[in-house]
Amino acid sequence: MNMSVYGMLLVSSLAIGSIYGLIALGYALIYKSSGLLSFTQGDILTLGAYLGLTFYSILGIPFAISLLLTMACAFVLGILLEKGVIRQLLNKNVGAIYVVLATIAISYIIQNGSQLAWGTIQLNFPSVFPVQNVNIFGVNVRPEALMCFIVSIALMIILHFFMTKTRFGTSMRAASMDSMAAESLGIDVSLTTGVSWGLSAGLAAIAGMLIGPIYGVYSTLGSTIGRKGFSGAVIGGYGNMYGAMIGGLILGIVETFSASLISSTYRNLIAYALLLIFMFIKPTGIFNERAIQD
Amino acid sequence: MYKKILALVLSVLMVLSLAGCSGGNDAEETTAAPAGETAAAEGGEEAEGGNAEGGEAASGDTFKIGAYLQLSGGNSAYGVEARNAIEIAIEEVNANGGFNGVPVELVVYDTQGSAEEAVKIVTKLIEVDQVDAAIGSINSSEVLAAAGYLNDAGVYNFGMGTSPTWMEEDWPYVFRAAMNNGNAVPATVELVQLFGYTSVGTFYGQDDNSLTTAETFEAACEEAGITVTASESYDTGDSDFSAQVASILASNPDCVYISVMGEAGPLIVQQLRQYGYSGIIIDKESFMESQIDIAGEQNSNYIAFANPYVTYASSADCDDEYMKSFLEKYEAAYGECCKTDSAYRGWDTIMCMWEASKIAGANDSDSLKDATHQISGLQGLGGTIDFTAGDREAYQTVNKFILVDRKNIPVDQWMEEGGYDAYKEATGNEK
16 A cells, blocks of 8 residues: 555545544533533534535535534524423433433434435535545545545634633533532523533534535434544543544544554444443543543 | 423424334325226226135235335435335236236335334234235345245235345245346456456445345456455445545455445445546446436446446436336326336336236236246346246346446447447546
8 A cells, every 4th residue: 555545544534533523522512511411413413414415505505604504503403402302301300311312312303304304315415626636745635525624623723712712611611610600600501501502513513514525415424423423522531622523533543544454344343442442441531531430 | 481382392393203203114105096996996807815825815805015115214215216116006007907907005114224124014014904915125134034924924025125145045925026136246247357357356335235245246256267356345324435445446456346235335436536546346236326416427437237227317318118118107206207226126026916917817925926937028127027037036137337427338339339448548547
């Protein structure tokens, strides 16, 4: 295998890894804000891909604006889910497992709803760029793959500044650390939690729209990616935003290179074995987040 | 107050959606014969009784066909198109006197893509609906799980999956009016040889059909002296195939063979092209219109395959009179052309059953089963249907095509017209 093939593998692994990272970021935000586990991320990714396809391809809206519209729709959906379902269940003092089950039910509703709205035939998401490949240092790279990586990293940086430099971000962090103390200081914890769920959904939807042009759009697009994103979150340190992105990237690189250099048959085995290894040996993940150990 | 209303609305929506999702098996779709045709049929010949082994005789007012198809979930478009074609075919049958004067009625259940559901449905078809015949899913795994129960109950039935596996079972009541991917393998190997290739890299799915066909292909290649340079696979649900593509291309094969299912096909083709592979791709079956839409027209060039038939963008693109007539009927009924060949399988299945009823002069399962073995020279959408070989398969031959500029051209014609030289010139490949 020559160097250009390794280069292409690296770009592909970074592209898929950054998508895992975005999904993992959503898991981290939800966990940090509400201490809950949500299984809707993968299916919101699918919904995002369908919404993006509708805005960009069917309605002819420019890609960047379509991306913002898709994120806005998912953001509203995320808030509605938190306020309309999750919060209502929590108010009834149900166990956390019921909330997790509710998110599984919601994920199926989103999946089946997408099938109802857009059908079950795989749809083509047209290319965003006029060229199919660009050559960078002798490596043939699909511009959409590069876009995945760059946009994901940009989102990570934006989110970092939002959480650390803005008043609302600081409120969100305070609410996640001690909700009672935050409330006593006048922070609207309900609002910060809702926004966290909204942001998580928005990130998943953006991930869907980014990979749509690479993988096409179909109703189970997010199923496997959602699970891998969860693994990425655990590897990085469940609940840690930076760990989420790093964990996603590591998972993308390990599974892509192991499939190519060891065996493609055991690609998923290797990916999930990595998850188990971390859970047993370092449950706090790379960034030493104590969520799972707690 | 507002929060409570919102919670109530969302809860109701969720419950309704869940009911909709889980109600697939209970939601029964029935296509009954038009009243006029039923009246006409009443004057027709009464169906004869069958013996105990052949199940209940078709002695009712209608000949009831039960179908278990995937109508929801990923890849359900294939099942939906098959059901559409079955409905058109039944209309045609009923307009022409039904099965020996008895109008045909269709009962359809949704398997949701699950072999377990298929088994439950088949049990219901046998015990509750007491169908006279049955049609099995496009998904071979469902047919493999369920057709045995129909066979044991002595119910005349056809499967529509293309895997070799389930037809290897000793099930005398089970037939197929679609291609057998395994039977197409020798023709596929001939394609490799025709292009002068001596090595091939294979890429296959882990599902039963893709895996079995790929294994048969690799064994046939070995026998023909063709080297398999790399053998890569993927799991259902995977969307990134870059690692496998890189490994295959690194092994430097003359061509790439893909044995894959549904939505993976166009993604693999797309990623092969993206990684710079411009050579001929050999597919285990036709590369359909729906797949070209995803992979892109340019990327879909030079995909060769052996299959009885191909798909068309519209009936206007089709030159074959019988196929054109079917496509026009489909377009008239559903407003657009079918994008997958599963519609062809549905139509051919009903036509085979109809032909068997004509030969048998009776509608009981045993008579239909025996008569099916006598079908010969019947016009099918993929050519001549012939069951006389005794293997319960309709199509004994396949045609070789190559996809160029969104047109499926017979390979012999393409070679004669200089297509291969044009391909070499366009791609810069030596072969």
